[in-house]
Amino acid sequence: MTGGRGLRLILAAGLLVVVGTGSLEGQVVPPEGSVETVVVGEPELADRVRSILPHLMARTGLPAPDTLAVERTDRGAVESFLEARLDAEWPRESAEARSRVLHLLGALPPGTDLREEIRRVYRDEVAGFYDPSDATVRVLGGQGDEVEAGTLIHEVVHALQDAATPLQLVMGPEVPADRRWGVRGALEAHATLISVERMAGLLPAEADDPLARLPELSSLVRIAVEAMVDDSPPLAEAPSFVRGLLLFPYREGVEFVTGLWAEAGRPVAPLGERLPGSTRDVLHPSVPFEQGGPPVTPGLPPEPPPDHEGVFGALGAALVLEAAGASESRRRVDGWMGDRFVLDRDGERVRWLILWEDAGNEEAFRAGMGQALEGAPGEGTVRGPVSLAGTDLPGTLICAWAPGTDSGSCTTEGAFEGVESASGLEPGTGSGFGPQGGGR
Numbered sequence: 001m002t003g004g005r006g007l008r009l010i011l012a013a014g015l016l017v018v019v020g021t022g023s024l025e026g027q028v029v030p031p032e033g034s035v036e037t038v039v040v041g042e043p044e045l046a047d048r049v050r051s052i053l054p055h056l057m058a059r060t061g062l063p064a065p066d067t068l069a070v071e072r073t074d075r076g077a078v079e080s081f082l083e084a085r086l087d088a089e090w091p092r093e094s095a096e097a098r099s100r101v102l103h104l105l106g107a108l109p110p111g112t113d114l115r116e117e118i119r120r121v122y123r124d125e126v127a128g129f130y131d132p133s134d135a136t137v138r139v140l141g142g143q144g145d146e147v148e149a150g151t152l153i154h155e156v157v158h159a160l161q162d163a164a165t166p167l168q169l170v171m172g173p174e175v176p177a178d179r180r181w182g183v184r185g186a187l188e189a190h191a192t193l194i195s196v197e198r199m200a201g202l203l204p205a206e207a208d209d210p211l212a213r214l215p216e217l218s219s220l221v222r223i224a225v226e227a228m229v230d231d232s233p234p235l236a237e238a239p240s241f242v243r244g245l246l247l248f249p250y251r252e253g254v255e256f257v258t259g260l261w262a263e264a265g266r267p268v269a270p271l272g273e274r275l276p277g278s279t280r281d282v283l284h285p286s287v288p289f290e291q292g293g294p295p296v297t298p299g300l301p302p303e304p305p306p307d308h309e310g311v312f313g314a315l316g317a318a319l320v321l322e323a324a325g326a327s328e329s330r331r332r333v334d335g336w337m338g339d340r341f342v343l344d345r346d347g348e349r350v351r352w353l354i355l356w357e358d359a360g361n362e363e364a365f366r367a368g369m370g371q372a373l374e375g376a377p378g379e380g381t382v383r384g385p386v387s388l389a390g391t392d393l394p395g396t397l398i399c400a401w402a403p404g405t406d407s408g409s410c411t412t413e414g415a416f417e418g419v420e421s422a423s424g425l426e427p428g429t430g431s432g433f434g435p436q437g438g439g440r
Contacts, residue, residue: 041070041136048149049137049156052198056156059194059203060269065163069136070152073128078140081129082122088173090115097308101343104350104400106376107241107323117242120234127151130158132167150199157191165271178313181248182276189253190270196221210266218258225250240323248279248315252330256282279315284334296338298353298388298395299418306342306415313339317354317365324372332368335361337393342415349401349408351415355393359385362394369398378402381410390418 037053039046049070057064090098095115102108128139128151137155139148161167169175170183197203197217204212225247229236235243260274261267268274276282278295297311312320314336321329335357343350356362366384373380380400388395399410 037064038067039070040067042072045070045072045139045152048152052153052156055198056153056160056194059197059267060157060160060190061266062160062164062269062271065135065159067135068156068159069134071136071138072141073138074141077138078126078129079123081131081138082119082126086115086119086122089177090118094308094310097343097347098310100347101308101310101341101350101352102241102320102323104376104378104380104402105320105324105352105398106372106374106380106400107320108239110377112239114242117238118246121232121238121242121246124232124234128155130155130162132158132162135159135162146199150195153198154191154195157194158187161187161190161269161271164269165275170275176311178278178311178315179276181313181315182279182282185249185253185279185282186256186270186274186276188249189257192221192250193217193254193257194267196224211261214258214261218254221250221254225254241319244319244322245315248282252282252315256285259285279313280333280336283314283318283330295336296355296391296393296419298338298340298355298412298416299390299420300340300342301414301417304414306344307347308343309340311338311340312352321365321368321372324375326368326371329368332364335364338419340416344415345401345405345408348405349399351410351412352398352400353386353388353412353416354396354398355388355391355419356385356396357393359394362396366396369396373398373400376400378405379407383410386412388412388416388419 037050039049039053041049049068053064056062092115095113099108099112099114102114103110103112108114126140127143127147128137130137137152137159139151139155143151158167167187171180171187175183197213200217200220202213202217202220204210229243229247235246238246256276257270260270270276276285280295300306300309314333317336317339318329318333321332326332337355337357339352339354341350341352354365356365362385366382369382373382378401380398382396382398384396385394386397395412397410397412399407401407
């Protein structure tokens with residue numbers, strides 16, 4: 001690799017680029033029956049996209065979009081796009097409440113602004129993005145030919161994904177956010193692997209096993225991701241929770257997609273039946289939702305509304321444990337079946353209920369959360385197993401409150417009532433990891 005920072009993250013639209021010795025040229029037969037894409041935009045960029053489309057279609061097995069636009073953009077336009085994405089996914093009021101919840105749980109240092117930490121990383125790492133709303137690939141000008149080449153490859157893969165399965169349907173705001181994070185992790189990992197493979201010259205010869213160089217590719221991505229953390233001050237300095245959240249596609253997501261490739265014997269796209277329904281699917285693809293059925297979300301009583309409420313998902317639960325120094329954080333969430341938290345008492349108390357597939361899963365998480373709360377800034381307690389009307393799944397209840405606050409009783413009463421569907425298979429049926437807005 002060359003150029004110092006061998007990888008760059010495009011986290012808002014998802015980009016990870018390896019700057020290597022690969023080229024944009026290549027004549028590969030596209031999937032049978034595919035149509036020719038009308039590529040519009042700056043002539044030189046459009047020509048480059050036309051040259052890589054046949055290879056990318058053949059390597060991914062995805063269809064061509066009817067039309068694809070490509071253009072160079074400037075830093076101001078990129079930052080405006082990112083601000084709009086942040087406003088949609090992390091509204092300020094909601095992000096402040098989420099920061100407060102994580103602080104009470106010991107997962108964020110005092111005074112940390114979750115939205116600002118994410119924005120700092122986005123701003124430092126963006127090199128381009130694909131916008132499904134207008135089917136346009138936009139690359140930041142002035143980056144140099146190699147970075148631009150990698151950016152084009154990566155973002156054109158996202159355009160192919162969008163042509164196969166409209167991204168708005170699987171990642172739009174009406175989709176439960178824990179599912180959105182799972183889908184994003186898989187699709188971003190897929191585009192990362194395809195772009196890194198090409199730019200690093202790791203494509204197998206035509207007569208070889210299509211996955212002959214997969215071990216080299218996986219190793220390269222792992223090494224480069226860890227090096228990237230050291231190369232990016234905003235990422236290196238970000239709290240553990242934020243860093244784990246933003247690196248999810250490039251660590252666990254890459255492992256998930258390479259597992260799909262190994263199982264299929266070819267570089268399949270994580271779409272259709274392979275599309276994850278939750279972050280747990282990505283974290284633990286070998287542990288399907290079998291015994292307890294699809295995931296569920298603890299319901300809320302009709303009154304009174306909490307100051308804020310939301311869901312962490314399996315990924316968020318693991319990151320809370322990890323941020324607080326609990327051991328084996330990923331293993332402790334492999335039986336996650338759903339969760340919800342409520343913030344009340346003017347933001348001074350949080351109650352968080354997680355449902356588990358069986359008693360062993362519940363006990364493992366409860367033990368880890370007990371370790372985590374030891375470092376929390378206020379006081380807290382963990383109870384389990386607890387029960388919730390409407391489900392036989394065992395639960396863990398975590399209560400944490402600010403110093404000097406009347407904690408009340410650590411029970412589900414007044415906070416949770418019954419369960420809601422949150423399978424992630426039907427848009428709009430649950431809340432997910434992302435923010436829910438303010439209170440109800």
